[in-house]
Amino acid sequence: MSYRHVPWQIRLPAMCLLVAGIGFATIAGVGAQTVDQDLQRCPTPAELASVNSRLSLTFANDPQAQVLVCTAAAGSANLSLLKKRAYNSLLAMQRLTFDAPLPWTAPPTASLWDWFTLQANIDGIAFSYSTGSGNSFCCNPANVINIVVAANSYLSLTDRWDTYHSGPGGYGGGLGDTLALFVHEARHNQGYFHTCAGGNDQTFTEMGAWAIQSLFWYWIGNHGNPGYLRPVTNDVGADYYADDARERAESQRSTRICADGRTFVSNDNIEFYNSGLKHYFMTANQAEAIGIDHGAAGPNWSRTGASFKIFPDPAHAPMNAVPVCRFYGTPGLGPNSHFFTIDPAECAQVKLDPGWTYEGIVFYMIKPFFDHSCSAYNERPGPPFTSSPTTRVLRLYNQRAAFGDSNHRYTTDSNTASVMATQGWRAEGVVLCSPQ
Numbered sequence: 066m067s068y069r070h071v072p073w074q075i076r077l078p079a080m081c082l083l084v085a086g087i088g089f090a091t092i093a094g095v096g097a098q099t100v101d102q103d104l105q106r107c108p109t110p111a112e113l114a115s116v117n118s119r120l121s122l123t124f125a126n127d128p129q130a131q132v133l134v135c136t137a138a139a140g141s142a143n144l145s146l147l148k149k150r151a152y153n154s155l156l157a158m159q160r161l162t163f164d165a166p167l168p169w170t171a172p173p174t175a176s177l178w179d180w181f182t183l184q185a186n187i188d189g190i191a192f193s194y195s196t197g198s199g200n201s202f203c204c205n206p207a208n209v210i211n212i213v214v215a216a217n218s219y220l221s222l223t224d225r226w227d228t229y230h231s232g233p234g235g236y237g238g239g240l241g242d243t244l245a246l247f248v249h250e251a252r253h254n255q256g257y258f259h260t261c262a263g264g265n266d267q268t269f270t271e272m273g274a275w276a277i278q279s280l281f282w283y284w285i286g287n288h289g290n291p292g293y294l295r296p297v298t299n300d301v302g303a304d305y306y307a308d309d310a311r312e313r314a315e316s317q318r319s320t321r322i323c324a325d326g327r328t329f330v331s332n333d334n335i336e337f338y339n340s341g342l343k344h345y346f347m348t349a350n351q352a353e354a355i356g357i358d359h360g361a362a363g364p365n366w367s368r369t370g371a372s373f374k375i376f377p378d379p380a381h382a383p384m385n386a387v388p389v390c391r392f393y394g395t396p397g398l399g400p401n402s403h404f405f406t407i408d409p410a411e412c413a414q415v416k417l418d419p420g421w422t423y424e425g426i427v428f429y430m431i432k433p434f435f436d437h438s439c440s441a442y443n444e445r446p447g448p449p450f451t452s453s454p455t456t457r458v459l460r461l462y463n464q465r466a467a468f469g470d471s472n473h474r475y476t477t478d479s480n481t482a483s484v485m486a487t488q489g490w491r492a493e494g495v496v497l498c499s500p501q
């Protein structure tokens with residue numbers, strides 16, 4: 066039996082596309098490879114014209130109006146930092162692509178820019194710098210969004226789509242949030258106003274500004290272009306923008322909808338061990354588990370007593386839940402084992418490997434962040450602030466691919482993982498987040 070080394074054990078770091086940070090801040094060009102590169106560089110006259118063809122932008126009280134970060138002489142236009150970031154945020158809106166229509170558009174379109182300018186009918190954005198505070202608003206005059214910019218606004222802080230909340234240079238957000246604010250305010254221009262106290266919305270199904278903002282992030286996380294929506298540096302991992310977008314979708318839904326009426330359903334994912342094969346297996350399918358008890362998967366299988374919770378149904382799972390793919394080693398080509406992954410890229414990659422047969426989506430869980438932390442869900446504003454916690458699931462690998470005998474174990478018990486690491490199993494980190 067031949068068996069190829071499983072490819073996903075080799076995780077390449079995200080390519081360092083912006084070598085030493087040189088160039089992009091001043092070079093005008095089109096079609097950069099990632100959203101951050103587009104946000105950092107100076108827009109071309111043609112790109113500026115494409116924004117101006119549908120929107121009239123005005124800037125008041127810009128304290129750095131005379132400090133040009135882009136110039137016409139260098140192939141762009143004379144722009145202050147605020148102007149550059151405002152235009153680049155709107156150009157990012159133009160460039161975002163989705164593999165499914167945005168669910169609040171009518172007629173359905175996957176173009177956020179077309180929805181914003183043609184359906185929500187926004188024809189102007191008035192940026193106004195404030196040394197105090199103030200809320201952005203819409204729509205006075207009609208079809209115009211008023212954006213209040215302060216020293217702690219993302220427009221004042223960063224050229225990045227998103228930053229990590231505690232990492233280097235992190236502000237807990239970025240120009241993606243500015244874009245989300247545009248989307249929120251544009252929904253008001255379609256006649257949707259806040260229907261609950263505190264500027265919140267009563268229900269999700271009314272599809273008001275908060276539901277739309279949550280769905281915007283959900284679409285960024287689950288229907289966007291992962292090759293474009295990735296950090297320009299590797300300090301937060303390659304998937305952070307998608308992972309954080311899902312977290313934002315859930316956070317905004319759970320904190321801004323007064324009577325969402327959601328119910329979360331979780332089931333046990335039950336672990337088995339085969340004393341002959343020395344393999345582990347797990348299933349959340351009750352019928353399958355009972356079948357294994359009765360020998361349906363062959364001899365020597367028994368329950369270990371370990372289990373963790375999963376969401377069986379996306380309709381009763383939080384917005385940041387992600388499908389988990391299951392694979393079986395192709396008989397004659399792969400190991401007598403199953404493999405599970407929540408990483409969409411990893412799932413797509415393993416599907417290409419003839420040694421593994423895709424068995425489908427088996428349940429839904431929350432994907433860990435690059436730093437192996439697990440986000441919560443169902444956050445409720447306080448006081449008291451509450452949320453539903455998640456538990457980290459560790460993956461261990463028996464390192465027996467060379468023998469055609471690969472097997473992975475998934476455990477929430479760090480002591481179990483430590484003991485197994487001394488027995489030749491390789492710790493592969495936190496791969497799933499389980500609801501408690």
Ligand SMILES: [Zn+2]
Binds near residue numbers: 249250274
């Ligand atoms: Zn609002």
